[in-house]
Amino acid sequence: MNFELKVLPSSQLPSLVADALVVLLPESPAQQPAAGALGALVQAAEAAGHLETGAAKTLGCYPVPGFKASRLVLVRCGEGPAGVRKAVTAALGQLKSPRLRRLGVVTALHPLDAEGVAVAIQAVAEATYVYTATKPSAKARSLERCQIVVERDAGLREGVLLGRARVAGLEMAREWANRPANHATPAMLADAARKLGRAPGFRTEVLGPGQVEKLGMGAFLAVARGSAQPLRFIVMHYQGAARSEAPVVLVGKGITFDTGGISIKPAAGMDEMKFDMGGAASVLGTFAALGELRPAVNVVGLIPACENMPDGKAVKPGDVVTSMSGQTIEILNTDAEGRLILCDALTYAARFKPRCVIDIATLTGACVIALGNVRSGLFSSDDSLAAALAAAGESAQDPCWRMPLDDEYAEGLKSSFADMANVAGREAGSVTAAKFLQKFVKEVRWAHLDIAGTAWKSGAAKGATGRPVPLLLEFLRGESAAQGDGTKAPGKAARKARRG
Numbered sequence: 001m002n003f004e005l006k007v008l009p010s011s012q013l014p015s016l017v018a019d020a021l022v023v024l025l026p027e028s029p030a031q032q033p034a035a036g037a038l039g040a041l042v043q044a045a046e047a048a049g050h051l052e053t054g055a056a057k058t059l060g061c062y063p064v065p066g067f068k069a070s071r072l073v074l075v076r077c078g079e080g081p082a083g084v085r086k087a088v089t090a091a092l093g094q095l096k097s098p099r100l101r102r103l104g105v106v107t108a109l110h111p112l113d114a115e116g117v118a119v120a121i122q123a124v125a126e127a128t129y130v131y132t133a134t135k136p137s138a139k140a141r142s143l144e145r146c147q148i149v150v151e152r153d154a155g156l157r158e159g160v161l162l163g164r165a166r167v168a169g170l171e172m173a174r175e176w177a178n179r180p181a182n183h184a185t186p187a188m189l190a191d192a193a194r195k196l197g198r199a200p201g202f203r204t205e206v207l208g209p210g211q212v213e214k215l216g217m218g219a220f221l222a223v224a225r226g227s228a229q230p231l232r233f234i235v236m237h238y239q240g241a242a243r244s245e246a247p248v249v250l251v252g253k254g255i256t257f258d259t260g261g262i263s264i265k266p267a268a269g270m271d272e273m274k275f276d277m278g279g280a281a282s283v284l285g286t287f288a289a290l291g292e293l294r295p296a297v298n299v300v301g302l303i304p305a306c307e308n309m310p311d312g313k314a315v316k317p318g319d320v321v322t323s324m325s326g327q328t329i330e331i332l333n334t335d336a337e338g339r340l341i342l343c344d345a346l347t348y349a350a351r352f353k354p355r356c357v358i359d360i361a362t363l364t365g366a367c368v369i370a371l372g373n374v375r376s377g378l379f380s381s382d383d384s385l386a387a388a389l390a391a392a393g394e395s396a397q398d399p400c401w402r403m404p405l406d407d408e409y410a411e412g413l414k415s416s417f418a419d420m421a422n423v424a425g426r427e428a429g430s431v432t433a434a435k436f437l438q439k440f441v442k443e444v445r446w447a448h449l450d451i452a453g454t455a456w457k458s459g460a461a462k463g464a465t466g467r468p469v470p471l472l473l474e475f476l477r478g479e480s481a482a483q484g485d486g487t488k489a490p491g492k493a494a495r496k497a498r499r500g
């Protein structure tokens with residue numbers, strides 16, 4: 001699908017050829033009615049009482065004499081980017097046509113800024129995404145071209161680039177998270193990462209069981225033991241800044257299926273544990289987005305990928321393993337496996353001398369209880385990193401909420417037989433999980449995002465959301481501004497690479 005900016009004076013809107021035009025309007029009727037055919041249409045609809053006041057109120061018009069477009073949907077935008085997103089989503093809800101190929105989003109009566117343009121693009125993509133990988137009967141996305149129609153360019157091309165990047169990232173993440181575990185094995189995730197690694201500025205390395213054993217990743221190996229699918233440790237590099245610039249390291253939990261292992265989960269709803277690689281999917285998605293946007297920042301992506309299965313070889317409750325850090329872990333519950341694969345990846349991350357490490361994981365059911373599916377859990381002992389991530393989440397409409405990390409929460413992780421246990425009691429489960437991870441990041445700025453509630457939706461509209469790709473991309477854009485020339489524009493080398 002192709003998103004582009006179309007600069008067109010409003011007097012020429014009637015001649016725009018499209019299957020549909022979504023016309024953005026202010027939340028309430030304008031004091032002065034707009035000129036031209038579109039203004040007249042809106043005025044007539046308002047006068048007749050057919051166009052209600054209020055955010056996301058829509059009116060479908062078909063056919064509209066004088067307009068070449070087959071149909072128009074008028075929609076009122078609430079405040080800011082969130083208002084644009086809701087409005088475009090509502091308008092697309094009215095356009096559930098299998099033949100919608102060419103779409104225009106008209107901003108003449110409600111001009112957008114760059115973020116508004118990005119959000120409009122994101123909303124169109126989200127409303128038209130179709131999962132087809134294992135469902136040949138599904139009608140593939142019909143939309144081929146979406147034009148954001150503006151009167152003046154005025155810096156809006158940056159919004160188109162950002163929108164395209166978010167869409168590329170979100171769709172990559174949704175696609176991989178949605179695939180069932182037999183179509184998204186650790187080896188298949190590694191192949192996807194290798195493919196991303198072919199673009200200029202990108203490089204991917206993939207380690208197998210032998211190399212992971214040599215590294216001493218005893219915790220990761222313990223989880224992977226019970227599965228017939230061999231583990232992969234994926235290392236992705238994006239170089240957008242000088243080699244000497246310390247990278248941001250992203251670590252994504254890549255449990256391609258979580259049965260719980262010997263501490264097996266109940267049968268009901270277990271299928272949803274195919275989404276337990278949502279963190280890994282968000283790292284792949286973020287790299288896809290980086291490929292579009294090419295910000296001046298260096299990023300390393302680490303994905304420990306394996307299944308958590310019960311088996312004769314599987315790790316057992318009470319087993320003690322030695323992590324790459326040298327610390328020993330008593331595995332009291334094999335269903336607390338995410339922290340076991342992440343702890344070794346966090347130890348590995350130190351070799352990049354990172355400016356910060358952020359891990360992303362569908363880590364705990366307790367986080368779903370605490371925050372539901374609205375905000376991801378954010379844990380960090382570094383106030384400036386936490387603030388930057390929280391702000392990125394707000395501005396990308398992919399919000400998170402900071403949770404505590406007081407040392408008292410780590411009490412329950414004490415073990416009589418190892419340096420720590422992998423679980424504490426039932427209370428504050430998302431916090432004790434974060435305290436476990438924190439034992440492996442003593443010398444680096446670190447944050448942990450628990451996306452157990454936000455990475456996918458259950459119920460009738462079951463499916464991956466692609467979160468927190470928008471948050472991560474926004475954070476990395478900020479990092480590029482922080483280390484670059486003070487603008488969010490990509491560096492010279494990055495622009496060159498984008499031209500190919």
Ligand code: BES
Binds near residue numbers: 423424429
């Ligand atoms: N992948 C799950 C967490 C999860 C559960 C995410 C439900 C989304 C929905 C994780 O590996 C897990 O099983 N965590 C346990 C930890 C417990 C054994 C301490 C949990 O949350 O129950």
Ligand code: MN
Binds near residue numbers: 260334338
């Ligand atoms: Mn588990």
Ligand code: ZN
Binds near residue numbers: 338
């Ligand atoms: Zn899990």
